[in-house]
Amino acid sequence: MRAQTKLGWILFGYGIVAFGIGYVALRFALVLPPGRYAVMQGLAVATVACIVIGAFAYLIAATFTRRLASLAEQANDVRQHPALHAVEVGGGGDEVAAIARVVNDLRARLTDGEEARNQLVADVAHELRTPVAIIRGHLExxxxxxxxxxxxNLLPLLDxxxxxxxxxxxxxxLNLAESGRLRLDREWIAFAPxxxxxVSILALEAEDKDVTIRTEGEWGGELYCDPARLKQVxxxxxxxxxxxxxxGGNVLVAYEAxxxxxxxxxxxxxxxxxxxHLPYLFKRFYRVEASRNRMSGGTGLGLAIAKEFVEAHGGSIRAESALGEGTSFHVVLPLFPLHP
Known part of the structure; x- marks a missing residue:
């Protein structure tokens, strides 16, 4: 059975009441002795019934119209200033209140999206400020x-x-991955090589800090993935x-299938x-130590990119850490693609 709105049910109920009152009035007029008084009495009852029904219908229409007008006005305010306004129409759980909840949900998403865009612009501007200033200073x-x-003298500019x-x-x-438009050129590759x-590429950087990199794992199988994205991770x-x-520290990369x-x-x-800090590690431009600059702490995008690339493959990544004991990043990747 087709679902009816609450307003439809209310009007349907009043229609039944009106029919009942009219029917009773008619029967009342028919059973009385013929005469002007009986007919006038029946007509009076029918007239009162019509007036009552009309009054109820007007009140219902006026109430819903007033609430809809308020909803439209508040929705327009939300459209112009989503961060400053919210929709409130009352009325419990009827359809108008449901529309108000949807508008408020869209408002919250719009506000969050606007804040994210503003933060992104501010972060990018902050990251670009220093290299642009260095290039400009050297050129001047x-x-x-x-x-x-x-x-x-040109080497710093090139860097x-x-x-x-x-x-x-x-x-x-990162934007392609977050929007689900990142292209993956998958092929079968041996993970261990x-x-x-x-590790050999990063060995020079590790030697400069006297850091030891070790690998542990005996799995010699292949993984169906995008090699470039996996290497970036x-x-x-x-x-x-x-x-x-x-x-003098140590880095361990352990793997198993x-x-x-x-x-x-x-x-x-x-x-x-x-x-x-753990819940925010994979946020773009997030640094655990605000005092770290881009020279010592990178751009702040590495972990965010790793997370998006792993999830694009249908995998997951999480971090575990304890002060004074070190940090561990755990990655799980499907051997086969989730979708062909």
Whole structure:
């Protein structure tokens, strides 16, 4: 049976009442002796019934019209200033109140989205401020003749240009992943050789800090994934561990396969992370220590990118840490794609 609205049920109920009153009035007029008085009495009862029904119908229509007008006015205020207004129409759980709840839900989402966009713009502007200032400062110095145009003087400019280019590329990849539009070029690859390749790439950075990187695992199988994205995840997690572990520290990458999935973890014996920071580790531009700059703490996008790339493969990632004991990132990836 087709669902009826509450207003429809109310009007239907009043229609039944009106029919009943009219029927009683008619029967009353028919059973009385013929005469002008009996007919007039029946007509009077019918007239009163019509007046009562009309009054009830007017009150119902006026009430709903007034509430709908209030809803439209408040919705317009929400459209213009979503952060300052909310819709309130009362009336319990009827359809108008349900529409108000939907409008308030859309308002909350719109407000959250606007805040996220504003924060993103502020974060990007903050990250770009320093490299742009460095490039501008060096160029102005050269133009004034205080610094010669020599290759060694151009190296800082090249480094900062690369940093800006990497930030832009990271932001692009992150936005594609968050919107579900990241393209994955999957193929079968052997995980162990891929991990060894990444460790060898990061070995020089580890040697500079006297950090030891170890791998543990005997699984020699293959993983169906996007090799470039998987390598980026490994680089971000292992590089992050090397960056934050103290000199002489240790980084362990352990992996194992279980039915249908590959598990690996990156563990360091660094200072650890306080519990209040753990829920925000995978947020873009988030740094545990606000005092860290981009030179020592990266762009703040590495963990966010790792999370999005892992989830794009249908996997999951989580962090565990204790102050003074180190940090561990646990990754689970399906051996086979969830969708063809």
């Amino acid at each position: 110095t050269m133009l004034k003749g205080a610094e010669e145009l020599r290759p060694e 900062e240009a690369k940093r800006v280019s990497r930030l832009i590329q990271d932001m692009r990849d 891929t991990l060894d390749e990444i 490994l680089v971000n997690l292992i590089g992050n561990a090397i960056r934050y572990v103290p000199e 279980s039915p249908g999935e590959l598990r690996f973890r990156v563990t360091d014996n660094g200072p650890g992370i306080a519990p209040e």
